[in-house]
Amino acid sequence: MRTDFDPGQLGPRDFYKFLTSVVVPRPIAWVSSTSPDGVDNLAPHSFFTVASVDPPIIQFTSVGEKDSLRNIEATGEFVVNLAPAGLIQEINATGTNFSADVSEFDAAGLTREPSAAVRPPRVKESPAVMECSLHQTLRVGDCVLVLGLVVHAAVSSDVLNGNHPEVARLDPLARLGGDEWGSLGPVHRLPRIRASQWPGSFTPRVTRGETLDTPGGD
Known part of the structure; x- marks a missing residue:
């Protein structure tokens, strides 16, 4: 026996909760961006994947118009920082709906690290970062897909096995349904x-x- 769910009857918000409960686990793009006024923003986005191998393009989805999206469209640059499980409290904190003049770096007690190729800073505590220039934004329904060309990447040497980042050492955090989070299992x-x-x-x-x-x- 199955229970049926009709998106039209549930409504967008309730079906969103359903989608995020079954499309799991979802990797987190911990996106740092800088506003035209120089405020460094940092926010987790859990609709995140690789869009292209050659050229290397990664993609995250902004659900609605958020500071990350506004900054990226205004400046054309951002950084995706890997979200490690050890920083779950800080990552959750950067999802707070602060006003645009507040930097989540400062609110969550995280350290800025200068990027090599773009203006927005990297998260020093993150073990892997990908610096991106904006390739394209694509509006789909009430969301915006943000595609970024990776122009530089950097990984902490202690998570590498040769040139290969080991997933157990990266210890990535994932989003599940509701207020649930997941970490790496077997x-x-x-x-x-x-x-x-x-x-x-x-x-x-x-x-x-x-x-x-x-x-x-x-």
């Missing part, structure tokens, strides 16, 4: 099966907490 390594290997080399399903190495994956 990590499963399961390479993709090639068509040439199907079905003879198909292996049993991995159970939670186990790892499985299958040749021929990405």
